[in-house]
């Protein structure tokens with residue numbers, strides 16, 4: 001089973017995913033918890049470039065770097081883990097490209113859908129949890145993180161950019177049955193309970 005976690009910065013993806021990975025492992029599941037960008041060996045260098053370079057990157061070059069990260073990640077980490085019967089939990093995946101490079105930066109959505117299918121060799125998630133939060137709350141949480149001094153290029157974007165990204169997630173979720181939207185403005189324990197319920201009901205149906 002392949003589950004992805006999506007949402008704006010500070011929505012709680014990383015924290016929720018770590019908690020769910022622990023719970024699943026405690027229940028005896030083999031879990032591969034990974035992330036984009038940066039889930040593969042090559043990806044570690046690409047992550048640094050994509051999130052922290054001071055060099056200006058044009059939006060198409062940025063897109064292709066994210067897709068290179070994804071292609072390597074799918075081939076060397078996600079597919080082998082799925083083939084070994086593991087539950088794969090991935091912090092950001094194809095929908096981040098649609099929402100940040102498409103809804104956010106204005107690249108053409110159908111081109112991005114096609115390029116995502118090229119990068120992943122058509123590996124789509126079974127379930128995608130969108131942690132939906134007003135962007136002001138998300139950005140405030142991101143700033144309260146322990147490593148908040150290490151802000152990334154995306155966190156420095158204008159509020160309007162993040163608002164378009166959030167709207168993108170909601171629009172994508174409305175047109176595909178693999179999404180579940182969780183109200184991530186709630187207390188952590190409630191967000192975790194909603195995500196757990198979606199995950200377990202999906203696992204039970206497999």
Ligand SMILES: Nc1ncnc2c1ncn2[C@@H]1O[C@H](COP(=O)(O)OP(=O)(O)O)[C@@H](O)[C@H]1O
Pocket residue numbers: 007008009010011012013014015016141142144145146184185186187188189191
């Ligand atoms: N529901 C919540 N309520 C309050 N704080 C939260 C909640 N979920 C996560 N946080 C905190 O907000 C910060 C950002 O969460 P994080 O998981 O890093 O978000 P993301 O990975 O989506 O950017 C962290 O310090 C985390 O502990």
Ligand SMILES: [Mg+2]
Pocket residue numbers: 013014015091
């Ligand atoms: Mg995170």
